[in-house]
Structures are given as C-alpha cells and as structure tokens.
Amino acid sequence: EILLTQSPATLSLSPGESATLSCRASQSVDSYLAWYQQKPGQAPRLLIYDASNRATGIPARFSGSGSGTDFTLTISSLEPEDFAVYYCQQRRNWPLTFGGGTKVEIK
Amino acid sequence: EVQLVESGGGLVKPGGSLRLSCAASGFTFSSYSMNWVRQAPGKGLEWVSSISSSSSYIYYADSVKGRFTISRDNAKNSLYLQMNSLRAEDTAVYYCALTTEGSGWIRWCFDLWGRGTLVTVSS
Numbered sequence: 001e002i003l004l005t006q007s008p009a010t011l012s013l014s015p016g017e018s019a020t021l022s023c024r025a026s027q028s029v030d031s032y033l034a035w036y037q038q039k040p041g042q043a044p045r046l047l048i049y050d051a052s053n054r055a056t057g058i059p060a061r062f063s064g065s066g067s068g069t070d071f072t073l074t075i076s077s078l079e080p081e082d083f084a085v086y087y088c089q090q091r092r093n094w095p096l097t098f099g100g101g102t103k104v105e106i107k
Numbered sequence: 108e109v110q111l112v113e114s115g116g117g118l119v120k121p122g123g124s125l126r127l128s129c130a131a132s133g134f135t136f137s138s139y140s141m142n143w144v145r146q147a148p149g150k151g152l153e154w155v156s157s158i159s160s161s162s163s164y165i166y167y168a169d170s171v172k173g174r175f176t177i178s179r180d181n182a183k184n185s186l187y188l189q190m191n192s193l194r195a196e197d198t199a200v201y202y203c204a205l206t207t208e209g210s211g212w213i214r215w216c217f218d219l220w221g222r223g224t225l226v227t228v229s230s
Contacts, residue, residue: 034216036152043202043220044144044152055218087152091215095168096154 002026002090004099012107019075021102023088028068032092035064035073038101039084047086048073078104109133109219111203116224123193123228129186129203129221137181140164140206140213143188145199146223155201156188157215160208171197193228200225 003026013019023033031051036044046055048064051071061076075082083106088099115127129141143155156177157166165177176189186203201224204217 036217038152043222044217045220046216046218049214049216049218089152089154089216094166096157096166096215098152098154101151 001095002029002093002097004088004090004097006086006088006099006102008102009100010103010105012105013078014107015078015080017078019073019078019082019104021073021075021086021104023066023071023073023099025069025071025090025092029090029092031067032090033064033066033071034089034091035062036087036089037082037084038087044087075104080106111205111219111221113201113203113221113224116201116226118227118229119193120230121194121228124189124191125193125226127188127190127201127203127224127226131184131186131205134205136179136184137161138208140208140215141177141179141186142204142206142217143177143186144202144204144217144220145197145226146202147196147199150199153199157206158186159213164213190226193226195228198226198228 005024007022033051035048038044052064063074085101085103087101110132112130140159142157158177174192178187202220204220207214
C-alpha cells in the first residue's frame with residue numbers, strides 16, 4: 001500500500017498570502033496524484049488531477065506540481081473561501097490511498 | 108445538473124447489515140466508473156470500493172473485503188453498497204463519487220461527489 005504523507009498538518013495564513021502544501025509518497029506514483037478541497041460539512045471537491053491538471057471550474061490560483069514521490073499544491077493568493085482541508089490521493093496502485101490532510105486556517 | 112444523491116444510511120448494531128444507494132442524474136451514468144469513499148467523524152478520507160462502468164473491474168479496500176459488495180444498475184442510474192457484518196469502525200459518512208473513463212483508460216480519481224450518508228454502527 002502506498003502511504004501518502006501531507007505536511008504541514010496545519011497552515012496558518014492570511015488572505016492574500018500564498019500557500020504551499022506538500023504530499024510525499026512512500027514509493028513512486030508517477031504523476032498519478034490528485035488534490036481535493038473539503039470545507040466543513042461539505043463533500044470533497046476535486047481540484048487537481050494527474051499532478052498538475054486543474055479540474056473543470058477550478059480557479060487558476062490553484063496549481064499542482066511534482067512527480068514520482070514529491071508533490072506540491074500551491075494556492076497563489078488565498079481567498080476567504082480557500083480556508084479548508086486539502087487532501088492528496090494516488091491512483092498509481094490499488095488500494096487507492098489518501099493523505100492525512102492539511103488544514104489551511106486563517107491566521 | 109450533474110448530481111449524486113446517497114441514501115440508506117442509519118443506525119445499525121454491530122454485526123448487522125445495511126444497503127447504501129446512490130442515485131445519479133444529469134450525466135450518462137453508464138459511461139462512468141463509480142466509487143464509495145468514507146470519512147469517519149473528525150477523520151480523513153478512506154477509499155472503500157470502486158466499480159467500472161460495465162462492472163468489469165471491481166476493487167475493495169482490505170478493511171471491507173469479504174463484508175461489503177459494490178454493484179450498479181445502469182438501467183436505473185444507481186450505485187449500491189451492500190454492507191454486512193458491520194463493525195464500530197465502519198461508522199462514517201459514506202460518499203459516492205464518479206470517475207472519468209475514456210477509450211481503454213480509467214482515471215481513478217474522484218471527479219464529483221455526493222453529499223454523503225451517515226452510517227453509525229453502535230449497540
């Protein structure tokens with residue numbers, strides 16, 4: 001099973017600042033990594049698939065990069081609605097696995 | 108509008124059974140793979156099971172293998188999860204989610220999610 005480790009667990013930032021979230025895989029997942037956003041009481045939403053492709057309707061301030069074992073989600077300028085929990089997920093191998101999440105909170 | 112609506116959750120005793128349903132609308136259900144993902148209260152996301160559009164490919168997490176069965180009825184635009192021998196650790200919100208397929212490929216990530224249904228396993 002591929003283990004995904006997200007860091008930091010919590011990121012405290014102000015609106016307008018840039019956020020950098022990390023996801024590290026226990027073995028290579030090539031580029032088969034996705035990112036999701038989840039707000040309290042809501043279902044997750046797909047942001048990025050295959051490491052760097054924005055899903056339909058996702059603003060350009062969200063970008064993904066990386067390959068192999070190290071991946072980054074960058075939010076270029078935080079909007080108030082971006083404060084949420086973010087998860088990464090790999091589809092390289094079964095079972096599909098998620099990281100433990102990074103909470104982006106308002107400083 | 109693309110929509111996924113889960114139902115069938117509730118309170119069940121350990122060892123009991125429950126059948127979850129997911130009603131799909133607004134898209135060609137038979138062209139998409141489908142999944143169940145769960146989230147225990149206050150915890151992260153855990154993939155449970157996946158099924159391809161024609162039911163040719165079915166996968167389960169080890170934690171539910173032998174106890175849960177995923178199925179779909181493309182004529183009814185519906186996805187199901189039969190859950191048997193339920194345990195306290197199965198307590199979670201269960202989401203159904205769709206996965207895009209193409210000719211000869213399936214991109215196993217979760218493009219759209221329903222709002223979830225809560226399953227509580229407790230005596």
